[in-house]
Amino acid sequence: MKSCPKCQTEKPFTEFYTSSTHKSGYASWCKSCESERNKAKTKANREKRLAKAKEWRDNNKDKQEAAVQRWRSENPDRTRQIYRNWRAANKDRANANWMRREAGKKKRTPAWLTEDQHSMIGDFYWLASDLKRTTGEDYHVDHIVPLNGKNVCGLHVPWNLQVLPADINQVKSNRHTA
Numbered sequence: 665m666k667s668c669p670k671c672q673t674e675k676p677f678t679e680f681y682t683s684s685t686h687k688s689g690y691a692s693w694c695k696s697c698e699s700e701r702n703k704a705k706t707k708a709n710r711e712k713r714l715a716k717a718k719e720w721r722d723n724n725k726d727k728q729e730a731a732v733q734r735w736r737s738e739n740p741d742r743t744r745q746i747y748r749n750w751r752a753a754n755k756d757r758a759n760a761n762w763m764r765r766e767a768g769k770k771k772r773t774p775a776w777l778t779e780d781q782h783s784m785i786g787d788f789y790w791l792a793s794d795l796k797r798t799t800g801e802d803y804h805v806d807h808i809v810p811l812n813g814k815n816v817c818g819l820h821v822p823w824n825l826q827v828l829p830a831d832i833n834q835v836k837s838n839r840h841t842a
Contacts, residue, residue, distance in 0.1 A: 666690060670697040737831055768811050773820040784822035792827045802830035810838045 680690040792803040809818025
């Protein structure tokens with residue numbers, strides 16, 4: 665048994681963290697008092713911690729993006745659930761994003777496309793759906809030159825489409841790599 669100087673109660677050693685810096689081999693404060701102290705410290709320094717984290721992210725965009733992509737690829741079910749929850753909680757924003765994308769596709773689908781070319785576009789979506797049914801993995805129809813790229817914008821035409829595994833398409837994001 666050991667006494668915690670903070671809450672002044674006698675507790676078994678299992679209620680204390682181990683510590684190589686203390687003579688007894690255990691921390692002075694019990695786990696619950698230590699936890700309260702850490703929560704208070706965290707709360708008091710919240711703004712400072714958030715600013716420091718933002719500064720790190722701004723200076724290490726590539727590391728941050730790689731870490732996020734790695735986590736998403738290691739946790740696909742959790743990632744899908746997070747997106748589902750966000751869409752359920754933000755239906756208006758989710759619908760606005762979807763409609764903006766659909767309107768963008770319509771704007772970037774030329775009026776001069778033939779019926780066969782429209783059919784070919786449909787074939788890409790059918791192929792992605794069929795691959796998912798066959799393999800069980802998600803596939804996306806990707807625009808080789810993105811519809812809303814940073815430096816260049818492509819068209820929604822058959823020769824600008826390709827079917828990619830979802831994870832590869834998500835890593836590609838809105839970039840044109842040619």
